[in-house]
Amino acid sequence: MSKKEISRRTFLNYMLTGTGGFLAAGMTVPLLRFAVDPALKGDGAAGDMVPVTTVDKLTNEPQRFDFKVKTTDGWYKTETPLSAWVYKEGDNVIALSPVCKHLGCTVQWNTEAAYPEEFFCPCHMGRYEKNGKNVPNTPPTAPLDVYAYEVKDGKLYLGKAQPNPVGGA
Amino acid sequence: MIKQVYDWVDERLNITPMWRDIADHEVPEHVNPAHHFSAFVYCFGGLTFFITVIQILSGMFLTMYYVPDVINAYESVKYLQNEVAFGVIVRGMHHWGASLVIVMMFLHTLRVFFTGAYKHPRELNWVVGMLIFFVMLGLGFTGYLLPWDNTAYFATKVGVEIAASVPFVGTFIKHLLTGGEILGAQTLARFFAIHVFFLPGALLGLLGVHFVVIRRQGISGPL
Numbered sequence: 001m002s003k004k005e006i007s008r009r010t011f012l013n014y015m016l017t018g019t020g021g022f023l024a025a026g027m028t029v030p031l032l033r034f035a036v037d038p039a040l041k042g043d044g045a046a047g048d049m050v051p052v053t054t055v056d057k058l059t060n061e062p063q064r065f066d067f068k069v070k071t072t073d074g075w076y077k078t079e080t081p082l083s084a085w086v087y088k089e090g091d092n093v094i095a096l097s098p099v100c101k102h103l104g105c106t107v108q109w110n111t112e113a114a115y116p117e118e119f120f121c122p123c124h125m126g127r128y129e130k131n132g133k134n135v136p137n138t139p140p141t142a143p144l145d146v147y148a149y150e151v152k153d154g155k156l157y158l159g160k161a162q163p164n165p166v167g168g169a
Numbered sequence: 170m171i172k173q174v175y176d177w178v179d180e181r182l183n184i185t186p187m188w189r190d191i192a193d194h195e196v197p198e199h200v201n202p203a204h205h206f207s208a209f210v211y212c213f214g215g216l217t218f219f220i221t222v223i224q225i226l227s228g229m230f231l232t233m234y235y236v237p238d239v240i241n242a243y244e245s246v247k248y249l250q251n252e253v254a255f256g257v258i259v260r261g262m263h264h265w266g267a268s269l270v271i272v273m274m275f276l277h278t279l280r281v282f283f284t285g286a287y288k289h290p291r292e293l294n295w296v297v298g299m300l301i302f303f304v305m306l307g308l309g310f311t312g313y314l315l316p317w318d319n320t321a322y323f324a325t326k327v328g329v330e331i332a333a334s335v336p337f338v339g340t341f342i343k344h345l346l347t348g349g350e351i352l353g354a355q356t357l358a359r360f361f362a363i364h365v366f367f368l369p370g371a372l373l374g375l376l377g378v379h380f381v382v383i384r385r386q387g388i389s390g391p392l
Contacts, residue, residue, distance in 0.1 A: 005319045027223065030255040030262075031230045074234070075241060077250035 028131050035135065049157035052084065056154065062087040062096070062109045062119075062130065064148040064151065084147055084158055085119070087110055090100070096132045097145040119144065125134070132165045143167065194384070199391035208252045208285075211388075215276035218376070220270045224308075227262040227370065235315070242317035256374060273303060286389040288289055288313055294381035294382045301375045304368055311364035327361075 006014075022079045052067045062085040083106070084095040096119070098106045105123035112120040118135070119128035127135040132144035143166050149160035179185055198204045200211040234256075235251035236242060249256045267382055271324070285296035314325040329352060333343035348355030 027226070027262075030258040031226060034230055034255045034259045035233055035258075040254070074252075075244035153254075166236055 002056040027110050029048065032135075049148075049159045051097075052156050053086070054154055055151055055156055058086055058088045058093065058156070060087055060089070064098070064109070086156070093151065093156060095147050095149050095156075095158055096164075097147060099145065099161075100126050100140060101134065101142040101144065102126045102139040130168050134165045190384075197388055197391075200388055204289065209277075211269065213273050213280055217270060217273040220266050220273055221372070221376070223262055224266050224270060227259050227266065228365065228369075230259055232365060233261055237315065237357050239317065239357055242315065242357060246316045246318075267312060270300045271303060271309065274302060278302070284389065284392060288389075291382075291386055294386070296380060297375055297379050297382065301372065301379060302373060304372045308364060308368050308372070311360040311368065314360045316370050317363065322352065323355070 013128070048070070049073040050067050050069055053065050057063070062121070064083055065086055066081060066083050068079040068081050071078050083098050085098060085107075086093060086095045088094075098108075098119075100107050100121040100123065102121065102124055105121050105126075107121045107126070107128065109119055110116060112118070112122075115127055117130060119130075121127070124139045126140040127138045128140065128144050129135065132142040132146065134143050143164035144165050145161035147161050150157040150159070200208050202208045202212070231249065234245055236255060237243045246260070248266040251257070251259050255274075266285055269316045281295065281298070310325075310328055314321045329343055329346050332346060344350075346359075347354070
């Protein structure tokens, strides 16, 4: 390897740029890391299970239950009201989210005379079967989400809404 | 690569003379610490500007989390300091820099005073410098309220009461500062506006004048 001479001026330029860059980085890196922090934190943990109702109230017919979840938005803590359509299928409990998978309106069970025994979204005539599966050729593209659930001491606890395992139509 | 980009821009906009005007100027021997170490006293103006840049940067980033509202201000400061990565450093930069900028500015003023650099023909720049001094004090006063803790609240209360003791116009000044009958929600909102929009705007304008004048008149001669 041949030695490549560098002039004193070039050497000093490198040193000055390096030192200056190091100092500037020491100042700007904390600022940038501070700004991007929310993007790096990702989604929160699974969340708490919230008591919603007693199991003996559940039937084969979907019933609407309202409950509240504690939400932490940075420094702002609030209670978000949520609803679930819950019914029993043998020993299993199915708790469906009422949020339409089309554009986020709220669906109701068995309210539309033309479509009995279905979840119906009034915004764009979206329809779902009892297990949440979306009816083909209506606007929704996926089945209604299901809440994670847990039964303890005769009480039903609901957690986060997750994609419905019945699969889309 | 960088050279090519520079040349491409330079060919079209002729930026080299601009660079020369801003950065390429002679530093007289008597202000160069490499020649006389005691010349470090001439650095305080530059240091004031450097810390001002840090204040502007850290302040910009702090407003990403801070809210000027009586319910949430304290909680948002607590959150950004304790929960956000490097929050304690970013707020620390702004907190300590605020004191340091006053110290540096005061040392710069002392240097200008004791070297007689304010004399003819530089009287005007001394006046501009004094205006910058008052704007900086205003930034300190308004910024002190923003964390909305006990220190902030009562320090501002004292400051407002001092302003209220001015004969004849005292009450008017007090209401102008607090934006209402009490030191509360409206005070916090207007102190925030003054702290992040009005005074920084005035400061940048005055600094621009300060620098243009010093370049036009040159640094004052040796003692």
